Amino acid sequence: MTTTQDQSSTNSGAASSEAAEKRTVRFRIQRCLGPNKPAHWEAFDVPILAGEGANVISCLQYIARRPITADGKETDPVVWDSGCLEEVCGACTMIVNGQVRQSCSCLIDNEAPNDGDVISLQPMSKFPVVRDLWVDRQRMFHNLKRAHAWTPIDGLHDRGAGPQETAKNQETRYIFSTCMTCGCCLEACPQFLLVDEPAKWDESFVGANTIGQVRLFNLHPTAKEEAGERLEVLMGPGGVSDCGNAQNCVKVCPKEIPLTEGIAAMGRATTVKAVKQFFTGE
Ligand code: SF4
Ligand code: SF4
Ligand code: FES
Structure with missing residues (x-):
């Protein structure tokens, strides 16, 4: 049987544990x-x-x-x-x-x-x-437009089945699709600096997230039609060669996107394109 005294000590115990929390x-x-x-x-x-x-x-x-x-x-x-x-x-x-x-x-x-x-x-x-x-994170979205980071399928007409994608390709692309344009990778990057004037955005470094999105869309079976245009952007001012390989971006990405792997892959792709252009003039 619980006495009044027992009850009051139980209550005070509960109160003190609540106070402690x-x-x-x-x-x-x-x-x-x-x-x-x-x-x-x-x-x-x-x-x-x-x-x-x-x-x-x-x-x-x-x-x-x-x-x-x-x-x-x-x-x-x-x-x-x-x-x-x-x-x-x-x-x-x-x-x-x-x-x-x-x-x-x-x-x-x-x-x-x-x-x-x-x-x-x-x-x-x-x-x-x-x-x-x-x-104001507008510049990040501007950079995605700058690099054509989308799949260009417009219209409601039936275009038939799209090209097939391998499971391995899907696996590589999936993690890049989780980017939420949060900007952590840009904040941590010593090459990505504050640029107040929108007119200068196109000359400044696009940043790891945009390069990652070029990786995502250039591997997409439909979107890779525009792979060359995207690589041109990464070969221009503020492109992939502005990356100093400090690797801060990959350490802070909340989605654990392999950004440096994406940057390396896009670096190789732009080199291949440049060599091809040199020999064929295309
Ligand atoms: S690896 Fe490149 S994009 Fe990433 S933090 Fe370093 S300079 Fe910036
Ligand atoms: S930190 Fe990761 S999720 Fe955020 S913008 Fe950069 S790549 Fe995308
Ligand atoms: S509120 Fe959406 S990521 Fe934090």
């Missing part, structure tokens, strides 16, 4: 109120319950509901970009404790397991800041 994590956030405005830092304290699966985005949502800094000042809600919340859309990339990564899959229990731990958040540095942690 609660902790506060401090977020230091690099803020910027608009394009080309100066950056400044603000700190926010967020209560975390261990095991509840809090991630950086859920903490930013908490701060948005209660935009009060750690020293008690009211401020503007922090702005960030996100979509899928499951590491698929690529929109939530930011620099978390100095590492570029997806903020939706950054779990607080892993990143800041102790009471009083600090997490710093910064926007990517290779894209113009729109506001706070939100950057």
